[in-house]
Amino acid sequence: MTVCIAALAENEKSVVLASDKMISKQMPPIEYEHDVEKIVKMTDNFYVLIAGTVNNAIDIINKAKPQIRENQNPNEKFEKMKKAYADYRDEKIVDEILRSQGFHSLQDFQSRQQSLNQNVANQIQGLIGKANLQTIMTLVAFDNEKCHLKVLIHPGSLVNPIEYATTGSGELHATQSLIGAKYKKSDDLDAATYLVFEAKKRAEVAPGVGLLTEMIVLSKQDDGTIKERRLTEEDLGKLAEVYESVNARDTEKIKAVLVEKEFHL
Numbered sequence: 001m002t003v004c005i006a007a008l009a010e011n012e013k014s015v016v017l018a019s020d021k022m023i024s025k026q027m028p029p030i031e032y033e034h035d036v037e038k039i040v041k042m043t044d045n046f047y048v049l050i051a052g053t054v055n056n057a058i059d060i061i062n063k064a065k066p067q068i069r070e071n072q073n074p075n076e077k078f079e080k081m082k083k084a085y086a087d088y089r090d091e092k093i094v095d096e097i098l099r100s101q102g103f104h105s106l107q108d109f110q111s112r113q114q115s116l117n118q119n120v121a122n123q124i125q126g127l128i129g130k131a132n133l134q135t136i137m138t139l140v141a142f143d144n145e146k147c148h149l150k151v152l153i154h155p156g157s158l159v160n161p162i163e164y165a166t167t168g169s170g171e172l173h174a175t176q177s178l179i180g181a182k183y184k185k186s187d188d189l190d191a192a193t194y195l196v197f198e199a200k201k202r203a204e205v206a207p208g209v210g211l212l213t214e215m216i217v218l219s220k221q222d223d224g225t226i227k228e229r230r231l232t233e234e235d236l237g238k239l240a241e242v243y244e245s246v247n248a249r250d251t252e253k254i255k256a257v258l259v260e261k262e263f264h265l
Contacts (some may be wrong), residue, residue, distance in 0.1 A: 001208025002210075008185035015217075042077075047216070051136045082156055197243065215235075217229040
């Protein structure tokens with residue numbers, strides 16, 4: 001229950017990241033704004049955006065972080081995250097499903113499966129198949145040439161977005177906003193930053209998307225370093241003023257134009 005956006009810009013030399021700060025819990029059902037970081041810096045050239053169950057995402061990140069190095073290429077980083085996701089899911093399956101049935105590992109269950117009552121084996125296998133971390137992670141990594149995006153989804157698969165990635169309950173609204181704006185990865189950084197902000201604002205109508213906004217702009221420099229710009233409240237305020245101006249809907253002005261065009265029902 002969130003929205004996370006990562007959009008390439010300046011022909012993949014830069015990327016604009018945005019997220020809300022809403023925390024949602026199912027039991028008991030509750031939502032609240034929290035100063036949680038859903039954009040996590042792994043190294044100077046590798047960031048992760050988290051949507052869904054935050055606790056699971058943080059555990060996966062903590063599992064992967066010691067294995068990730070600055071000098072690894074993006075694919076190596078992505079594979080480390082993929083493995084950490086799959087391994088963590090296996091651990092949850094053992095802790096939450098198998099131990100209560102008398103098995104200490106997936107291998108233990110698989111080796112003894114044939115000797116079990118078929119109904120019992122099928123029931124356990126069904127629970128394993130349904131085990132979902134409810135966590136989606138957008139992976140953002142730079143190499144010597146450009147920025148790369150991947151989305152890590154259940155049960156540990158990598159998806160390759162083209163120009164931008166949107167995740168969370170506000171995914172559809174954010175995507176529609178970027179499609180409507182004809183967003184392109186060749187857009188300059190100022191326009192790209194505004195359009196990502198606009199997409200986040202439009203996603204706020206979705207359930208579970210908070211009003212607070214975090215945005216980070218990353219750009220590859222000529223010397224190979226990555227420049228990080230975290231937008232301030234002042235920056236976000238200026239973007240909000242543009243948003244209100246561009247998206248203003250004055251009913252009286254609309255009616256006047258309709259009369260001018262001789263449109264009526």
